[in-house]
Amino acid sequence: GQNIDQPTEMTATEGAIVQINCTYQTSGFNGLFWYQQHAGEAPTFLSYNVLDGLEEKGRFSSFLSRSKGYSYLLLKELQMKDSASYLCAALDSNYQLIWGAGTKLIIKP
Amino acid sequence: EADIYQTPRYLVIGTGKKITLECSQTMGHDKMYWYQQDPGMELHLIHYSYGVNSTEKGDLSSESTVSRIRTEHFPLTLESARPSHTSQYLCASSEYTREGVNEQFFGPGTRLTVL
Numbered sequence: 371g372q373n374i375d376q377p378t379e380m381t382a383t384e385g386a387i388v389q390i391n392c393t394y395q396t397s398g399f400n401g402l403f404w405y406q407q408h409a410g411e412a413p414t415f416l417s418y419n420v421l422d423g424l425e426e427k428g429r430f431s432s433f434l435s436r437s438k439g440y441s442y443l444l445l446k447e448l449q450m451k452d453s454a455s456y457l458c459a460a461l462d463s464n465y466q467l468i469w470g471a472g473t474k475l476i477i478k479p
Numbered sequence: 480e481a482d483i484y485q486t487p488r489y490l491v492i493g494t495g496k497k498i499t500l501e502c503s504q505t506m507g508h509d510k511m512y513w514y515q516q517d518p519g520m521e522l523h524l525i526h527y528s529y530g531v532n533s534t535e536k537g538d539l540s541s542e543s544t545v546s547r548i549r550t551e552h553f554p555l556t557l558e559s560a561r562p563s564h565t566s567q568y569l570c571a572s573s574e575y576t577r578e579g580v581n582e583q584f585f586g587p588g589t590r591l592t593v594l
Contacts, residue, residue, distance in 0.1 A: 374521070378519075403582065411587070411588075412569055412585035412586060412587055412588050413522075413569075413585050414585070415582035415583070415584070418582060455519075457521075457522070459522075466524065466527075466537075467522075467524070467583070469521040469522040469523075470521055471519065471520055471521040472519070472521065474519070
């Protein structure tokens with residue numbers, strides 16, 4: 371079967387760095403997305419990786435290892451507004467997104 | 480900012496009623512999707528469309544239908560609502576690019592409660 375695994379919840383301190391991990395198993399692979407979802411709102415796109423390595427975009431970076439079926443999202447200089455759920459989603463061979471349940475990130479002052 | 484709209488935002492109805500959830504996008508995107516999401520859970524794909532007159536079922540069995548008569552419009556209809564349909568429904572769209580992949584843009588969602 372196809373599945374995405376990511377931690378249910380993480381807590382971090384304002385100003386710190388946090389890494390959210392994601393492992394995936396899909397039939398075929400055409401890339402990995404990270405989305406941010408604030409409570410009660412729709413997901414918004416953060417990043418897309420299809421090649422191995424690190425993609426940096428401001429305070430957020432995303433890493434992919436295709437051979438390990440692994441990705442992480444790195445958030446630096448955490449702000450209170452970063453409190454949200456972070457969804458990992460892998461694109462399978464049919465170009466359908468397989469979604470994880472999301473990691474709820476709690477930022478403390 | 481994404482131009483994708485959903486109405487109504489909130490809906491409370493009784494069991495057995497027929498309802499239609501509206502979704503429109505002004506970006507000219509070919510692909511559109513309907514997802515169901517319960518609090519703290521993953522998104523489940525209900526239906527999707529590659530373009531006008533194209534509709535496909537997703538991985539979640541659902542007593543719902545969709546239509547795609549116009550590029551910008553992708554309504555979801557529940558013929559007979561049940562309490563198990565209580566959930567948040569998210570509409571999304573994306574476009575084909577030369578690379579074949581692009582991110583999905585989401586509407587604000589419809590929170591449905593069936594009594």
